[in-house]
Amino acid sequence: MKSLDVRGMACPMPVVSVKRALESAEGGVRVLLDDGAPRENVTRFATGRGYTVTEEAVEGGFALAITGGEQQPAEPAAAKEGPVVMLVGADRLGEGPEELGRLLMKNYIITLLDLDKLPDRIFFVNSGVLLTVEGSEVLEALEALGNRGVEVLSCGVCLDYFKKREQLAAGAVTNMFTIAESMMKAGNVVRL
């Protein structure tokens, strides 16, 4: 069983780390984490995916043993295997008035929270990164998505272009190699 220590990490990193570990580990994961939000979020995430979670209090936090297999919901036969990757290429959805496009993008991201099946990863590129920085109105939604195991990743070059790297407020920075590789390995790419 793989061991993991996510104590001291800010949300949603505990969930993201556990998700990654579960993807690569056979026989489950043992994770040390802080009480409170990390403990609740990781437990909810793992049980929601059909894992069994056993917890014990240890010095300086909690230890969760996450075992069992992920119970895949029935998928349409046509769906390819592999992660679902979403590419957000702008801060607005569709073509038309800017104001409407921004409203629709905001609505789309908030609506994702109502879905059972979520993308595994969302990449924000070009003006899409304006959604992940301070002042964005979807930060609350992105944090909630992160807590459900969705990785939120912003293109570093794009953040630099807009001089917003220091203002990143959701998820992490990534590069084009990771974006391209992740898209090529995806079972399904959803481009917004």
Next chain:
Amino acid sequence: MVKDGDYVAVFNSVHRVMEAERLLKDKKLKILVIPAPRALAADCGLALRYSEDLREEVEALLTAAELLPRHLYRKQGDTFVEIGAKA
């Protein structure tokens, strides 16, 4: 996205909700346009979310601008309770 005790004002037109958003944001009020919760959504499906402490100010501004929502709800536990139909 809607916490216990928050207010959700559902509008019947995208133009009205955008106008209301502009008006309230100009006053630096922390409101958010959200998709109307599925339990409530009918046609246009857009709503303003605001917290109890902003209620008075938000509703006074919307009244003055004749931008009252079609329905106003308050989240209580898992349900939305209608506060009273507005114009």
